[in-house]
Amino acid sequence: RVDIINLSFGFPQFHERLRPILRAIRQARNNGVLLFAAAGNEGGNQGVFWPAKLPDAICINAADSYGNVAGFSPTDRAARRIYTLGEAVPSCELDVRNNNETVHRSGTSFATPIAVAIAAIVLGF
Structure with missing residues (x-):
């Protein structure tokens, strides 16, 4: 059984x-x-x-590590406001040009799996 689904994608509007x-x-x-x-x-x-x-989805916005809203997060006041870390999130990608340092990524698509992980921990508690 599936309890949670991560939708780290989006489209500006619905299309048929x-x-x-x-x-x-x-x-x-x-x-x-x-x-x-x-x-x-x-x-x-x-x-x-x-x-x-x-209304079927929990909308996830992004914030930085200090809790400040990311400038790229939508400003739609009608949307529910849930934020998780979405700026400079460590990825599994390595930068081979820079001593294999971890590449950091930003976006609500990176914030969403963090929210999913928190929900999974709560459900499993």
Whole structure:
């Protein structure tokens, strides 16, 4: 059984070609699955991306390590506000040009799995 699904992707708006994903999201929610979705990285230029704007999904925004809202997080005031670390997140990628240092990435797609991990820990408690 699946308890949580991470949706670290988004589209500026719904398109008919996304209907199979929408059906899967609704089926998952009807089965009690928690869905976490990346809000998008356009800041004030665009609202929350789909599927994060769906009522079926928990919308995740990004913050820095001090708790400050990331400038690329959407500023849509109607959206639910959940933030996790999404700036300079260590990735599994190594920079071979820089002594194999860990590459750090930023975005709500990197914040979302952190929120998913926290939820999984809580569910498993």
